[in-house]
Each structure stands twice: as structure tokens, then as C-alpha cells.
Amino acid sequence: MKLLILGGTEFVGRAVAEAGTARGWRVTVFHRGRHEPPAGVESLHGDRTAGGGPAALAEGDWDLVVDTWSGAPVAVRDAARLLAGRARHYTYVSSRSVYAWPAPAGLAEDGPLVDVADSAADSTGDGPYAEVKRGGELAAEREFGAERVLLARAGLILGPWENIGRLPWWLGRIARGGPVLAPGPRELPVQYIDVRDLAGWLLDAAAAGRTGPYNLVSPPGYATMGGLLEACVKATGSDAELRWTDPEAVLAAGIEPWSGLPVWLPPGELHDAMHRGDVSRALAAGLVCRPVEETVADTWAWLRELGGAAPQRPDRPEVGVSPEQEAAALGH
Template sequence: MSIERRDVLKLGALAAAVTLAGAGRAQTPGAAPGETRNATRKLSILILGGTGLTGPHQVAYALSRGHEVTIFNRGRKQREWPGAVEQLLGDRDLNDYKSLAAEVAKGRRWDICIDNPSSVPHWIRDAAAVLKGHVGGYVMVSSLSAYAESATPGDDETAALAPFDGDPLKETMASLRADMAKFAGLKAATEAETLKHFGDAATIVRPGLIVGPGDETDRFTYWPMRLAKGGDVLCPGDGRDPVRYIDSRDLGEWMVRLAEAGTTGAFNAFGPDEALDMAGLLYGIRASTTAGARLHWVPTEFLMAQEVSPWGDMPVWVPGQGETAGFHRRSNAKAVAAQLTFRSLADTVAATRAWFAAQPEERRNAPLRAGITPEREAAVLAAWTQARPTEEH
């Protein structure tokens, strides 16, 4: 069973974003990941969104470095901030920018705008109609899934982006949610719309899988929680497939530093800056528990025959061959040169577990939102044991 192009797009759609290793690389000269200190110049920062996965880390980090922060969103998620944060309300689905337009009418200007949630081009067009000329720079969060293909290892930011069949400006978030196969083409079109309106003042950030504390999708959380339960664990492939991801804290903090430096251009934003594979990831996570989990590596071909899906049933994992050979092998050299840094795996795992443990009991006791179910895991392991009775554990 091969992985079809549509499946690759779905993987990317879910990834619309855990870094590890790299402990010891400086965040800013002489700083460590997560360290806070005043920036060399104070910025006024407008964050579109701000209360999702990455936004809260941007807000907290920007405040810690002495910046003024304004967030613009629907106001559905209220948070307590470690400092003064101005909130403006509006609904981009409805092209409701009245609160921002009122500020602009007063002569308001921001040094930088960070656009976290835009996945359809009309969101950029409509925001630009209000903000163009009133922000010094525009940082747009795209995705590694914006690329046309994922088969070529080592591709960098100059690789071709995905095409879109039709008029992308007519697409809405509702139409995207109804057909996530559109995700890659729409992200690429959203990048193009950003460049159309903001040109050389635009920064395009293409994250990989975004994970860590606050990730409600459980795309990474599955593994720390599953290995903490112990027992026989279904693991994908032979352990040698590469892994790339980004801790939401590293991503959010780095975007603030990009704004401080006035850095523009396109960047692949993921880690680590050293090679990592599924075995390194899962054995590393297992080392943080005492549950005695037994890892069973099952070949990709067998998993495909059993209809065990990459990314969904086996989170983080994408086969490192064929059409997805380059999915976790793109170059992040440009972002690393621009001071993207990475927390350790131990840090990401501990923070993810602590965040999950603090969730309401109903959430903690509910099935995880990603990963294979216990029943299917047991069935696949039983089938594999029957097929390979001499498997070494």
C-alpha cells in the first residue's frame, strides 16, 4: 500500500506544524533556549491570533524582552498574561477588521505584525487592506507543506511551491476544512499574497510539525503518554526513518527575535540541527519513564498492509522512502544561521507531560486525539507476532 499524494497533503495539513538536541547552541549570543532579557530596541508588535499554540509563547517572550504587544483575534480564548497586553477583537472569517481599522484611523502604527493563523489568501488580502503602510514588517506563518513535493532530501527554501487549481482568493477556511487536500496549494498561495502586499518587508516562516505544551492535537503528546503507560508499544518501521519537528516555544521566541533583527525572507523552521530518527526519538522518550515500555519495530510494508497510517496512527512518523523521502530531510540551515535554537528532547517531553497533567480530568481521561487506539495497537502487534514469531523484543 503506497502513500498517495493526497495522503502526503493530509500529513502536511495536520502538521501545519518536537524539536530536540541542539542544547548548547546560543539563542542570542550568550543566551540559552528560553532565556529572557531586554531586547536592544523596544518594538510595538501586533500579533494576529496570539492565543493558539505558538501565540502565547510569542506574547510572553515579547513581554519579557520589553516589547509592547497587541493581539487581534475573536476573543474566544481568554488568557492571563505576565504583563500588559492590548486586545482588539475581530473575526477574519467575516472580514471584520473594524477594531484594527479604528486604530489605524487614529494614526496607529506597529513595528511588526506576526500573522499566525492565515491559511487562506483572502485573510492576507483583507488584513493588508487595513494594515499596509501601518506595519513595518509582516511575519507570516506558512508550513513545510507548502512545497510542491516531498521526495527530494536536502531541498531548501528555493524548492518549488505547490500549485493551486482555481482562484485561491475565493477559498475560505470552511472550504479548506471541508477538503484538507487543498492545504498545500493554499498555503503557497497565501505566501504569494503576503509577498504581493508586503514585498521585501515580508518574512515567511515554514514550520514543520509544531508541538510542545499547549498542543491540543496530541500529535506529539501521544508518544510521551503512550510510553509512560509501559507494555508492548507498536513502533513504525525499523527506527531509521528521520524525524523533524519544532517546539512551539522555540518557534514563537525565534519569530520575535526575527522581528527584533528585522530579518526577512523565507525560512524552513524545524529542528534538530543534528540527525534524528524514530529510534532516537522513542528511546529518548522512554528513557524519561520507569514504565518499562517494550518497543516493537514493525516494517513499513506490514503497517501499510494493516492500514496503519503514518502521522495519524503513528504520530510524527513519515516513511523516509518514496514520495515522502524528503519530508523530514529538508534543509534548516538558513533558519539555524538566523539563530533558530532548539530545546532538548527531555525539556519538550517534560513540558508536554506537565501541560497535559494540568488539563481538566475529562480531557486527561479521554482518548488521545492522535495515535492508534489501544485495541488496534494490540491487534496489529498480534498479527505481527504471528507473522514473525521469532521477533526479538
């Protein structure tokens, strides 16, 4: 199988590349050359934001294309247009953010989408994330034809190579030990997907010719905040003491959900949208999720290999609360 990854050196793209090479596939990654690609892949270089960016893709043919782009939809359009006659199937890694807000609990793939015009596929701007991702979906389907495009609407993604900083922040904080602000309730459900489970499912689904949208995240209630943070304590071997704190007290301390305390959202509309989505279609198509303890332990092992400093995407803000904010919330 000949696989082309548009990206392929960071987080999701890297996991897809490693999953492909592990299968013995011929893997090509198209990237800007800013990061070292995984071993065993062929590299093509280009900047999709520059004039003539995808020129390195002008020759060659592939069975499957996986596109992890999260910027202006025009880059998806241009790559898909260039490859449409030389590749069999196109997977665009989208997001559950494309659903119209507020997304109610249990929303499936047929839910209402963010309202954008068909011209969003030609957008050259990095606008609101939901609109950008929807524009990428439209671009991929227009250039390849919906009958050849898989739309992977991922939710929260965790695991090794994370360059957003969510799980790495929790692991780093808990590794330091002492009293840790643990946002409650402890049994609050958390819905996420390990990047390696996402990558494996994408390749299985693309090889099988699956098309259309799929919500890709673990089943609702698959994990909890308690299970996630306790797994962090166990993996790091820390003496951290998790101080479970009611959502009202966390919010009263001025701490932002999601960005201040990564992954966590208090019960209510935000939580329903992010952590209670319907994934029955992906499960029926073979999605299998590994235990939260494995995701956490492997992410910690990867961080230790790096010396504790996780990579950080320059286009995403750093997450986490300061020691002063945490102490204030704990009443110290």
C-alpha cells in the first residue's frame, strides 16, 4: 500500500506515519522540513502556505492520502486538486468542532454543521477553527468527490508526541508532587482518543474505502477525570495529593476550564459538547480504544525521553495554571 501523508512529522501525522511503516506500507510524508520525520519514510518538502507550495506533489501516485492540515482551507483544496487523478482515496483529519454550537450530548454525524458557504473551501484565511475545518472538509470533497473522501472528525486527542500540551501539563504538574488542584467531580466523564488508536483506525478505514464523516473519540464515559489524574500519579511515581475541588470553587478562583486546567470542563453545555458525543458509527467500523492508563504511561515515558520538555505548537497558546492560581484555589 502506498500512503502519502500531508504532514507526517508531528503528533497525528507522525502517529499515522509510524502506523503505516509498521504495516510494511510505503510511506511518503510531505512537510516543511522543520522536524525530523519518522524512520523508514520518504520525504517530500514544501510549504503549503507559500506560492507553489505543493509543487513537490506534482508527480507520483498513491493509494491513500491522509491530510492533517488545520490552517486555511485553500491548502486542502490545492493539494486535493493536484492529487485527485493520482490517488485513490483522501482522508481529511477534521474535528468535531464543525458541528453547530451548542452541540448537544449524543450528537451524531448527521447533526447540524457550522454555517459556512461553499466558497469556504477556497478561503485563504485562518479564521475561526470550526469554519476553517469545515472549509477543509468541503475542499476535500469538492476536489476528490465525496465518494472518495473520509472525514475524520476527531475529538480531544492525547498520547505521545502531543504538541498542544494538555496531558504533558498534567503529567509535569503531578510529577512535581504536593497538593494538586483536581477539578471535580472526580467521576466526571472524559471523552478523548489516543493518537495511536486514531492513526490505526484511519488507516484501516481508508484501506477499506470508507467515506463520509466519522466522529472519532472514545465512547462517552470511557474515562473520568479521576481515572486520568490517578493514572498520572501512578505513571510518574509522584507523592502528589489530588485535592478534588467542586467546579464552582474552581471557577470562582478565576481559572478557565480547558485552557487553565486542560481536558476539564464543568458539567453543562461545554462538557456535553466536548465529552458526550456519539461515536457509535466509528465503533461499528472497528474503532478500539486502549485504556487511559496506557495512554498516560506511554506519554510519560515519551516525555522522559525528551527530558521533560514537550514540543509546543507555535500557533496554539500554552495551557495550565500558575502555582499562584493553584494555591489560591486550594486556599493556601
